Amino acid sequence: MRYRFTYCLMVLFIFIAAPSFAQQEITIQGKVTDSLDGTGIPGVSVLIKGTGKGTQTDANGNYNIKAPSNATLTFSFISYRRQEIAVNNQTTINVTLASESEVLDQVVVVGYGTQKRSQIVGSVSSVKSEEITKQPVLTAAQGLQGKASGVQINASGQPGSQPQVRIRGVGSITGNQNPIYVVDGVITDDITNINNSDIASIEVLKDASAQAIYGSRAGNGVILVTTKTGQSGKMQVNVNTYAGFRNMTSKVDMAGGRDYAIYTNEAIINGTPVGEEPELLFDPNNLPNQTTDWMDAVTRQGLVHNYDVSVSGSSEKTTYYFSAGYFGDQGILKGSKYDRFNARVNNEYKLAPILSVGHNLTVTYSKSNNIPGSVFASAYRMSPAASIYNEDGSYGYQPGLNVGNPVATINYTNDFTNTLRLQGNGFISLKPVEGLTLRSDFNFDKTNGDGLQYAPVYTVFSAQQNNRSRLNVLDNNRFYYIWNNQATYNKTFAEKHEVNATVGYSFERDRATRSNVQVLDVPNQRNLWYISQGDVSTITIDPNNNINGGDLVRRQSIFGRLTYTYDGRYNISGSLRRDGSSSFPVNNKWGTFYSIGGSWNIGEENFMKDQDLFDYLRLRVGYGKVGNDISISGNNLAALLGVSQTGYYPFGFPNFDPVLGINYNQIRDAGASWETTKGVDAGLEFGIIQGKLSGSFGYYNKLTDAYVPVTIPSLFGDADRVVYTQAARVRNRGFEVALNWDNRVNDDFSYRFGGNVTFNKNIVDEVTGNLRLQGGSLGNGQIVTMTQVGEPVGSFWVYEVTGHDDQGNFTYRDVNGDGTIDDNDRVFVGSYQPKAYFGFNAGVNYKQFDLSFDLYGNLGNKIFNGKRAVRFGNDAVEQEVFANRWTPENQNASGPAASNTIPRPSTYYVESGNFLRVNNITLGYTFDNQKWTFLKDSKLRVFATAQNPFVFKSYSGFTPEIGGATSGNISDADRRNAGSAINSGIELDVYPIYSTYMFGLNLTF
Incomplete structure (x- = not known):
């Protein structure tokens, strides 16, 4: 009993005494500085939260206070954001305050x-x-x-x-x-x-x-x-x-040799007319056991490494920045490689108090070993029952399959590109009177490129051979410059009226020379790969890839912008630009573009002074018109104007130099001019909780007058003509949200996270005439997209699968009920454009450690699995397709029976494009230069990074991030427009996305 009583007294004593122990006072000192210039802030109020006790900083921003070891200090000063910092037994706490208006x-x-x-x-x-x-x-x-x-x-x-x-x-x-x-x-x-x-x-x-x-x-x-x-x-x-390695992020599981043989035989049987004996490719009683992983055969673990150094500083009249670097990327496709060497010099020289000159110059040399991306398509289609090499060392192939050995393609490819590029500007700046700056700058981009392509004599099989060696020598030189002259005036009157005005003149010129010369019968020795070493009688010049010093485009512009601000609260700004371009007919070569907008800094209003929720609050709205003169018809203004090149003809005495002939091969739009986009935008920006939470909300609505090909019936009995004209209007309407949280708990620990999301709706809003623009060629006679009013650009336009017939072939919905399945029964099933795309990022700093990661993804888009839909006969097959094929024993299958016929583009091939990708994870450690004497006055950080380590996707293919179609099977015309919206979102031979794992360091001294 006595011990129990003693125990109770001890517990009671601890309970009563604990607060006094926790509240043991310590002396805390530190300095409060301005986040912009680092100077000490005098008069800052330093309070112990929850009490009336406190002090103020001295003239240099220093303070000294006694407080409980577990207290929280509050730092506040007029026009600065208040901060709260937990003491946590710290005896030194230095604080940086940010201006509320910063x-x-x-x-x-x-x-x-x-x-x-x-x-x-x-x-x-x-x-x-x-x-x-x-x-x-x-x-x-x-x-x-x-x-x-x-x-x-x-x-x-x-x-x-x-x-x-x-x-x-x-x-x-x-x-x-x-x-x-x-x-x-x-x-x-x-x-x-x-x-x-x-x-x-x-x-x-x-x-x-x-x-x-x-x-x-x-x-x-x-x-x-x-x-x-x-x-x-x-x-x-x-x-x-940094240096690291790359691996393919995701692969497609292909059927093994035995399963492939079963599927191929079934396809042949299903395609043989009734009463005829099928000619099977494989013996049903002796199916192959070999399985070649062709994707492994053409890929490798790629390497990436980067090294750069910069030197910067200033003297009394000069600021300087110099850097040099090297970036090397040995891709995951065997044989591919890219190297870049660059140097930069950015200097400014102050010749007088009102006069300065300077330059920003960078020189870059890059070289590439190019392997055709179609190798991936061949690796996907090639038979797993075929060997890479035969026993005699020759390249293997599959009889009855019209696909080349992709390893042979790599080894026989010699395609090299070298590019020297000089880019930058020189400028002069004069400030003759207060507030006025006159500036003239000459900006340029000079590129000298050369390429060499050599194909030796080889034979793999009848469809993969080259009977005469071939050498192509390419030259590509371009000089583009812009000369800008502008005057900027900035002045505040009566402390409340700020005016900022800019006016200027700009002149641009873009010139290029390009050639592709071919010769045959060049020896297969690298040191002999010259035009003169071949049969000179076979020399040819590609007329479609040759420009002799011609102007690509000339432009002249005058522009101006005026911004007026009243009392830091109200802003109104307008821009005006008048552009002239040589790309258009004389009567339409000038266009006017403009904008007007305003913003209201609500947080600066008197009625907001007494609130402590918002650190800043700003509302903005704007409207404007802009143009586009370089991206019409696949960057081909000749198509817009109906121009074709007819070859070279001798012209001019006495040399009779070859001159490119031009033919107007179609009706041209006499009113051809810029694609124009008009749009309205509104947004709200804010910061709350002492700047910890910031964000913005935005709305936009823009309308583009887009060029499309329109067929005009002939009046004279010949073929119909096509003219490109602005016959369609495309609307993009959306809403954006961005939020960020940033909190520094104490000197040792801080964290942040944030994200953004965009909701976008794309639609062809209206058209002139009856626009039904087909696109998305698969290279097998099928197209998969249709662009028409009321639908997104490049919408997938396919047949809707309803089931199977008694032979296992798909049946399709007869939309119009006429008893015939044709184009009139196709349906729209979405497009490659996502309805929403987003990013998320987060980071933590603890003492010398930092950890960060970010995510990226999109929702609501579709992808057409073109590689599944392009089957030319006896191609390899995915394991999923094999397992889910229709057979008499598996009539509830989701897929069709094995077949070598060209399938209809249907909903079976349209898949979800939703994905979430871990974009980057980085862990770093910064050495404490107080503990490491060799780092005095230096900063060293080491880090490890995983780039794109994981992707979560619904799509069964290689990657859900697909832009334009690039298949080697499509026509030249389709390839030229492959980046256009009507051909996007189709996986044919996309270069797979890879994951990168690397280590690196950052050193500053």
Whole structure:
């Protein structure tokens, strides 16, 4: 009893004393600084939360306070965001306070200048450079995937390739829809030459009110890329490197040799007319046991590595930035390889207080070993019962199968490309009076490329042979320049009226020379691969791939933008651009593009001063018109104007140089001009909870006058003619949401997460005449898409499967009830365009460790499994198709009976394109330079990254991220338009997506 009483007293004592132990006071000291300039902030209130006790920072921002070890300190000061930090026994707590208006005062790069975030009236998404550089990707365009709402990116696994980018849906029907990139003022459609480590910021201009300053070039969106420049202070050296390996992310399970033989024999039997004896390919009593995995035979574990170093800094009159780098990608397809070497020099020289000059220059040399992507199609179709090599060392093949040995294709392919590219600008800037800046810059993009293709004499079998060696020598030289002259005036009057005005003139010229010369009978020795080593009597020049110094296009433009801000609360901005292009008839070569918009910084209103929910709140709305003059009919303005090349003819005395002949082979649209897009955009941006939660909501509605081919009946008895004209209007309407949470708990621990989602509806809104534009050729006589009013562009147009007949063939719904199954019975079953696409990211920092990951995916789109639907006879078969085929013993099967006939495009081949991909997982560790003496005044971080390690998909094929069709079986005309919307979302010979696992380091000193 006594012990129990003693025990109770002890428990009671601990219960009473615990609070006093927990509240043991400690002395805490630290400094409060401004997040922008790092200076100490005097007068900051430092309070112990839940009490009236506290102190203030001194003139230098320092403070000293006694508080319980488990207390929470609150730091607050007028016009700064309040912060709460748990003490957790810390004796030193340094705090950085951000201005409540900091987010709105951030300077954002816009067309031909910069603006404060608070002044922007259009939809602009900014992506931090570190979000791009942490990924092992060639181009920043791929690194944008999942980082910005309204931006959809389909990446290819092919080394050296640029991904397909769509901004707020598809507008153009018969052309590609890729945006333009503006790299330090240079307009381009290819940024594979830019080292990601050189990028300072990326802004995506998503609506017409933001894009209109680029006028006729902005119809598909604008991505601004700003590279790094020297910063004030001492010289800084950065070294970044990583290396890793790549593997195919997902494979398709193919039937083994024995199952393939059974299926092939069944297909032959089912296709043999009644009464005739089938000629079987395999002996039913001696089926093959061998199984060759052709996909394994043509792929490998690829390697990727990157090394770059930069030096930056400034002196009294000069800022400088120099970098050099190497990127190497040995793709997963055997024989493929891409190497890029680049160097950059960005310098600015201050010649006088009002005068400065500078340059941003990058030189890039790249070389590629190219293997045709059709190898994947051959590996998919090739018989697993065939050997890679025969016993005598020759290449194996399957008699009765018209598919070449893909390993032989790789080994007999000699296709090399070398490219030297110089890109950049030189500029002069003059500030004659306060607020006025005059700037002239010359921007250029010079490319010299050469290629060599050699095919030796070889024979695998009758359909895979080359009887005479063939050498093709290609040259591709291009010089594109833009000369810009602009004046910018920025002035604030009476402390409340801010005016920012820009006017300018721009001139562009794009010139190119291109040739493809072929000769036969060149020896199979690499050192003899020259035109002169072949039979000179066989020299030919490809007339479709030859330009002798011609202008591709010339443009002239005048542009202007005016922004007025009142009291930091109300903004109104308008842009106007007048473009002239040599691509169009004289009477229509000029076009006018414009925008108008406004924004309201609600958080700056007096009625918002006493609330403590919103840190900032901003409403914006805009309207504008932009154009597109380079993406019509598969980048082929000749098709728009009815032009064909007829070959070369001698012209001019005394040399009689060959001149390309031109023929107008179709009726042309006399009113041919830009595709135009008009649109409205509205958005709400906010920040709450001391800046921890920020986000935006956006709505857009845009309408594109798109070019489509229209058939005009002949009046003279000859064939009907086709003319490209603006006979269709395409509408994209959508809603975007972006939310981000960022919280720093204490000096050791912080975390963040965020995401964005875009809902887009694409539809052909109206047409002139009866538009029924077919597309999506499978190369076997079948097409699978139809574009017509009321449906999305490139909608899948197929027969609806209802069951099987007594032979196991599919039966189809007779939609119109006329007793005949024909095109009139086809139905629309969706398109490759997703109804929603999204990204999610999260990160944690604990002491020296950092962990981050991000996801990407889309919902509501469809994919046509073209590789299943293209069966030319005795092709390999997927294990799923084999297992689910109809047989007399399996009449409830989901698939048809084995067959070698060309199938109808049906709902059987249309699959869900929904997917969720783990885009990136990165774990890093930053060494403490206080503990490691050799790192004094330096920063070293090591990291491991998994890029695209997992993908969760409904689709049974290689990848759900499919853009244009690229099959080697389609015609040249179809291939030229393969990137267009009417041919997208069809898997034929897509380069499979891969996973990358790598290690790297970042060193700064």
